[in-house]
Amino acid sequence: xxxxxxxxxxxxxxxxxLTRAVVVLTFFVLAGPxxxxxxxxxxxxxxxLEPGEVSVYVTFHAPxxxxxxxxxEEDIFGREWLATRDDVSLAALVENADRFAGEVFSFxxxxxxxxxxxxxxxFETIRRPPAGSVVPDGCFSGAATLVYERAETxxxxxxxxTAEKRLMLIINRPAAxxxxxDLEPGGHFSLALPEAPALSRPDPDRKAILFSxxxxxxxxxxxxxxxRRRACLR
Amino acid sequence: xxxxxxxxxxLLATATTxxxxxxxxxxxxxxxxxxxxxxxxxxxxxxxxxxxxxxDQVLMTHMRRDLTEFARAAVGTGxxxxxxxxxxxxxxxxxxxxxAWWDKRNDYYDQQVTRLPIAPLAVADPVGDxxxxxxxxxxxxxxxxxxxxxxxxxxxxxxxxxxxxxFSGDLILAGGRVPDLYSFQDAIPEAxxxxxxxxxxxxxxxxxxxxxxxxxKPDLLVPIRGEIITDPQGDIAELIRRVRAIxxxxxxxxALNWYFKEERLTAAGRLVLGAEAEVELMDYSEHVExxxxxxxxGTTKLLLAGDGSGFVLDCGGPGPLGDLRKALAxxxxxxxxxxxxxxxxxxxxxxxxxxxxEFGCPxxxxxxxxxxxxxxxxxxxxxxxxxxxxxxxxxxxxEKLPWKNYELTAHFFPGQMYNHGALLVERSxxxxxxxxxDSFSPSGIDDYCLMNRNLMRDDTGYxxxxxxxxxxxxxxWLVNQHIPHLFRFTPERLDLLESRYxxxxxxxNALTPWDDPNFAIDERWASFYPYGQEIEPGKxxxxxxxxxxxxxxxxxxxxxxxxxxxxxxARSEVSLTIPARREGSMTFPLSIADDAKPGVSVxxxxxxxxxxxxxxxxxxxxxxx
Numbered sequence: 001x002x003x004x005x006x007x008x009x010x011x012x013x014x015x016x017x018l019t020r021a022v023v024v025l026t027f028f029v030l031a032g033p034x035x036x037x038x039x040x041x042x043x044x045x046x047x048x049l050e051p052g053e054v055s056v057y058v059t060f061h062a063p064x065x066x067x068x069x070x071x072x073e074e075d076i077f078g079r080e081w082l083a084t085r086d087d088v089s090l091a092a093l094v095e096n097a098d099r100f101a102g103e104v105f106s107f108x109x110x111x112x113x114x115x116x117x118x119x120x121x122x123f124e125t126i127r128r129p130p131a132g133s134v135v136p137d138g139c140f141s142g143a144a145t146l147v148y149e150r151a152e153t154x155x156x157x158x159x160x161x162t163a164e165k166r167l168m169l170i171i172n173r174p175a176a177x178x179x180x181x182d183l184e185p186g187g188h189f190s191l192a193l194p195e196a197p198a199l200s201r202p203d204p205d206r207k208a209i210l211f212s213x214x215x216x217x218x219x220x221x222x223x224x225x226x227x228r229r230r231a232c233l234r
Numbered sequence: 235x236x237x238x239x240x241x242x243x244x245l246l247a248t249a250t251t252x253x254x255x256x257x258x259x260x261x262x263x264x265x266x267x268x269x270x271x272x273x274x275x276x277x278x279x280x281x282x283x284x285x286x287x288x289x290d291q292v293l294m295t296h297m298r299r300d301l302t303e304f305a306r307a308a309v310g311t312g313x314x315x316x317x318x319x320x321x322x323x324x325x326x327x328x329x330x331x332x333x334a335w336w337d338k339r340n341d342y343y344d345q346q347v348t349r350l351p352i353a354p355l356a357v358a359d360p361v362g363d364x365x366x367x368x369x370x371x372x373x374x375x376x377x378x379x380x381x382x383x384x385x386x387x388x389x390x391x392x393x394x395x396x397x398x399x400x401f402s403g404d405l406i407l408a409g410g411r412v413p414d415l416y417s418f419q420d421a422i423p424e425a426x427x428x429x430x431x432x433x434x435x436x437x438x439x440x441x442x443x444x445x446x447x448x449x450x451k452p453d454l455l456v457p458i459r460g461e462i463i464t465d466p467q468g469d470i471a472e473l474i475r476r477v478r479a480i481x482x483x484x485x486x487x488x489a490l491n492w493y494f495k496e497e498r499l500t501a502a503g504r505l506v507l508g509a510e511a512e513v514e515l516m517d518y519s520e521h522v523e524x525x526x527x528x529x530x531x532g533t534t535k536l537l538l539a540g541d542g543s544g545f546v547l548d549c550g551g552p553g554p555l556g557d558l559r560k561a562l563a564x565x566x567x568x569x570x571x572x573x574x575x576x577x578x579x580x581x582x583x584x585x586x587x588x589x590x591x592e593f594g595c596p597x598x599x600x601x602x603x604x605x606x607x608x609x610x611x612x613x614x615x616x617x618x619x620x621x622x623x624x625x626x627x628x629x630x631x632x633e634k635l636p637w638k639n640y641e642l643t644a645h646f647f648p649g650q651m652y653n654h655g656a657l658l659v660e661r662s663x664x665x666x667x668x669x670x671x672d673s674f675s676p677s678g679i680d681d682y683c684l685m686n687r688n689l690m691r692d693d694t695g696y697x698x699x700x701x702x703x704x705x706x707x708x709x710x711w712l713v714n715q716h717i718p719h720l721f722r723f724t725p726e727r728l729d730l731l732e733s734r735y736x737x738x739x740x741x742x743n744a745l746t747p748w749d750d751p752n753f754a755i756d757e758r759w760a761s762f763y764p765y766g767q768e769i770e771p772g773k774x775x776x777x778x779x780x781x782x783x784x785x786x787x788x789x790x791x792x793x794x795x796x797x798x799x800x801x802x803x804a805r806s807e808v809s810l811t812i813p814a815r816r817e818g819s820m821t822f823p824l825s826i827a828d829d830a831k832p833g834v835s836v837x838x839x840x841x842x843x844x845x846x847x848x849x850x851x852x853x854x855x856x857x858x859x
Contacts, residue, residue: 039428040493040716064426134553136581137341164426164497168718175564178557180530180718185495 038136039064041168041182044105044157048173052196054146054155056116058101059139062126065096082138083127090123097142104160109152109193116144150196161186256454256462257394259371266847267304267458270401274371281390281401282458284308291359291369295403296384297321299838300849301458302351314358316367318379318386322360328352336766336834336857340610340620341580343430345419345685346385347757348614348853352798352836361388380405380447382440383417389447400452400466405443408461410472411746412440414754415480416684425502427494430616433484433682437477438505444470460747476745481506482514483738487731489675490682491515492717516731518676521721522711525664530718531557533581535669537659539638542568546589547657547669548575548582548715555585558593572637574644575599575626576671577654578606580619582715587623597626598635600646600655604628612764615653616685629655649673649699651686658706666710667720673699675714676721678731684755690739691752691784693815700732749845752784759784760791760841762854763819769856771800772828777854779839780819783812794840795822800830801837801856824856832859 038061047055062082085093098118107114119142120126126140135141148155159167163185171179171191181189256262256270263269263284270281271289280289283304292309294301294317302325309315317325324331328351335348359367363379369392378389382405389402404413412418420435421428429435447455448470455463463469485491485503496515503513529536534554535547544567549555561567570593575583586607590597599607604626610618629635629644636642640661647656650672657669672680679696681688689695703712703723711720723731742751753759759782769775783789788811795806803822812818834857838850 039431063428132552134551134556136551136553164495166493166495175566177529177561177566178531182718 038139041166042104042159042163043168043170044159045170045172046155046157046191048171048191048194051194052147052150054148054193056107056118056144056146057141058097058105058118059135059141060093060097060100061136061139062093062097063138065093065100067092067096082140085127087123090126093140094120094126097140101142104163106158106160107146108156108158109146109148110154112152114146116146118142118144148193148196150198152196153193154190155193156188156190158188159183159185256399256456257397260394260399262456262462264461266842266849267300268456268460269304269308270456272370272373274369274373277370279369279373280305280308281456282403289313291316291367293367293375293390293401294318295389295401295405295458296387297325297351298347298349298384298404299351300349300851301403302353302355303850306353306355309355315355316359316361317355317357318388319360319362321386322357325351325355325357327354329354332836332855333834336855337620339614339766339855340618341584342614343428343617345429345432345616345683347417349850352838352853363388378446378450380443382436382443383412385420385436387443389443391450391452397453398450400447400450400455402447402455403458405440405447405457406455406463406469406473407457407459407747408463408469410469410476411460412473412477413459414746414748414757415742416755416757419684422502422505424505425494425498427490427498427502431490431494431682433488433684434477434481434506437481440477441474441506444474473745476741478507480738480741480745483734483741484681486514487516487678487734488682489678489680491677492518492675516678519721519723519727521676521717521719524713524718524720525667527661527664528667528713529561531561533715534558535713535715536561536567537640538567539640541638543638544568544570545637545640545642546570546573546595548671549573549585549589550579550581551584555589555592558589569593570595572635573597574642574655574657574669575603575607575623576647576656576669576715577651578603578610578613578615578619579617579651579672581617582671583607583623584619584621587621590623597623598629598644599626600631600644601628602646602648602653603655606653609764611766613653614758614761614765615651615687616683645702647671647673647699647702648687648689648695650680650688651683652689652695653687656702658710660707666707667713668703668706668710669713669715670699670703671715673714674703674712674723675717676719679735680714685757687756687758689752689756689784690735690742691815696735697732700728700735704728748784750784750786752782756782756784758782760839760848760852762837762839762852764854766855766857769824769826769858771826771830771832771858773826775824775826775856777803777822777824777837778819779822779852780817781810781812782817783814786814788813789843791818792842793820794842796838796840796850798835798837798856800827800858801825801835802827826856826858830858833857 043059045057101118129135167183169181169183169189259272259274261271267282269284272279277290279291281293285307287310289308290313292305292315294305361377365377367375369375373392375390375392380389381387387403387405389400391400418434418436420432422432422435448467452466455466491499499515500513504511527538532554533548533550537545572595573586573590575586586597606613607623607626610620610622631646634643643658645656647654654671660666711722713720739751742754746754748754761780763778763780767775781791790811792809795803802825808820810818810820834855837854839852841848841851
């Protein structure tokens, strides 16, 4: 797996987040959105496979993320266009994708707005998805995990009226066919969530803090034991 | 006084019948491609090309291979070729393109005309907007970039004896026409529309180029084919009017309004119709949720029987295939018992072969789809997947396929593309559902890609589709593979769609010199089969040239092959008479020399009739290895 933008996210300990991003992106690349012709719809896939967590995947048709009007070069909206972008262009596309996702989609657990922190594949993976990738030609995807509490029973997804294309919203639950909702710009959809576990799983930041705290405590205990031992030896 | 009106009328009549007068020293020869020779001070300059070699200068306006060969014949040795700067490198070495084209033709969605040069032609004078070229006798040619019919098109302007003359290539033909409509297919970046969905994508550029040329106030325009244009302002205005009418009509019935919505289609429309134009789009027909027995998986639809088995329509890639695997693993479906393929675009067909092998199920399609699935390399069509299906069971038009509690009826349904089928699905507990592939959406017709061959004939194409939809049982629904809804048109809506489509056929008929609009929209009316084949040195093969006579009269077609080195044919010039509205073909046995160089070679054909003479028109690829 190539380098991932999630590497640079903030947090006292990136290990847990990096691990999650790798898992999420591996899952995505190998078994992610079953998009149709990438130019026709926006695609948003929601996986409700683990109670307490919502996995979100957004598929972007990359040429449409360009901010300028591109000239009529060869295969401007096809597979080759994305494969031939340099790092600077891809960085801009990823930044645009992140901004676009924030502008076009909003997520709410009850009254609580949540802003997904999308992770994107590395540049080489965007240029040349691995064999068997389900990402359509000319596209790349962002993945994020949203965590919800036991008291939160619904996720509201709102799709901006400025989106310019329809949205194919795909909801995956265990042992069920995908549920497909075709939304117009300005539409919204509320989906019922599986009940989160009784003790809500700490969010990744809290896990990192707890992990750091545990290490610190262990070190202090070790230090304390060593001093006591020296004192005994004297 | 009574004689005055008569004299005036006589003068007017005389004025309109005077021949176009090119200046002294300009010699115009009308032919398959026009030629203008200008001599002075011992120098000879040719515009477009000539059968007479050794011109000192040859001016090319664009890069199509008929012009390239015409220019080559004129330049001989030592002459200088001027051509658009943007294509000079390609002209200098087209071989890399054709080698790569062997694979690039698969999954192809750029939708550009493939009549590109095959042999190199060195460009000594690559030119762009505003450049000036010295000509014989002190003439100065000024270059105007005038893309539209081609991406790279330019016009050469020259002033002589107080007259301004433009050599405009294929930009405009006399009477406000163009050679065809499919050449304008292209992406519309301003509207974020790709080439595949870009019907008339370069019409906006055409209009801007025409307006730019009109602002120069030329006295005469000399196109590369047909008559000299003696009323440039009038013909330019007429051409702009015609393309605007066609594009407005196209947008008013277009399926893309379902997907792309008003912003993008209005942006596309205003590039052609004018910055403040109101763009008419069709509102949505009645649409409802899919029934429980029909699952939407990407561009796959899965029909479920009472016993848990499934029947699939289309399988376009790893995504839908993965969904089917997961459904089997989860026990949501017990087995897949068949796959019907609606059409050959890769987002519907790319995983069919793998799915059929994995699930051990038959693949069904109508004949027009089946051969493309089994022999994709023999075809050049938009978005064809190279993943050949081992075996396709051909269902005749109207053939029934009973399956579990369903009655399935196959249909030839040449809507979104000519190679397209549909499946009528009937069960006792639901209104009939007609799975029409990609041919209609709740907002209209999926005819955005002319390379798909959306024919405008009463006996086929969308007119046949309208007939079939009208003939469905009352209360029937339609389903598009991309759309997770049932939808249907009211009779009034069908009438509107059909009448608008018929209007557009008439508008296109007036736009081009052809006697039937289908020649203007069907690039493949004369095409080789197989489009690509591999033959070893010392071996033989065969090539068929297939024709669609879209005319309402019989046509005699004369063909001359151009064969690359190492390839020979038992006969290379053949004639054939094809009845009106019928198809015909001629076969050419091929032999590959023992010492033929390995690589991709291109065979082309000149095609002539009583009112056309098309050089280097059709092409086929032969990979020698």
